[in-house]
């Protein structure tokens with residue numbers, strides 16, 4: 001059985017998270033963006049999932065603003081998908097949000113991103129709005145999802 005550990009992002013991990021960004025997104029966040037996020041303490045959080053050989057296999061970043069959790073990015077290396085890492089990261093981040101005082105969570109997702117929409121749906125996120133042509137490369141609408149009454153469903157890892 002696979003097992004992973006989840007650790008907070010440090011300066012030493014920035015190249016790992018950039019590799020994950022490159023593997024998952026057509027418009028990846030840059031090194032300068034992650035270095036700025038690391039300075040935004042108390043608001044910006046990022047967690048990496050590593051396998052037992054310490055290879056970075058996924059990450060999730062979010063902001064906690066008052067009682068809201070804003071999930072910015074969630075990605076898993078293509079060859080490690082459908083093994084539960086995305087769920088593990090999301091569970092961890094939602095728990096962390098509750099611990100930090102968040103009561104609701106939000107994120108944006110491409111309309112065509114069926115995998116992510118199914119995953120978020122399983123965690124109680126529902127579509128609350130649309131941002132037309134929000135994304136580039138390719139241009140596409142963003143669906144705005146909210147999870148009200150934040151809690152982590154039973155039975156998740």
Ligand SMILES: CC(C)(COP(=O)(O)OP(=O)(O)OC[C@H]1O[C@@H](n2cnc3c(N)ncnc32)[C@H](O)[C@@H]1OP(=O)(O)O)[C@@H](O)C(=O)NCCC(=O)NCCS
Pocket residue numbers: 024025073074075076077080081082083084085086087088107108109110113114115116118119122
């Ligand atoms: C979305 C993403 C993070 C999911 O990560 P993952 O580790 O594969 O997710 P999990 O293995 O925990 O999957 C949990 C559930 O989500 C749904 N799901 C995930 N990927 C799916 C896919 N390709 N097709 C259908 N359902 C999918 C399923 O319900 C799955 O449960 P199951 O495997 O028991 O059927 C991953 O596909 C990814 O990195 N995508 C590219 C980046 C991205 O789109 N991020 C989201 C931006 S908002």
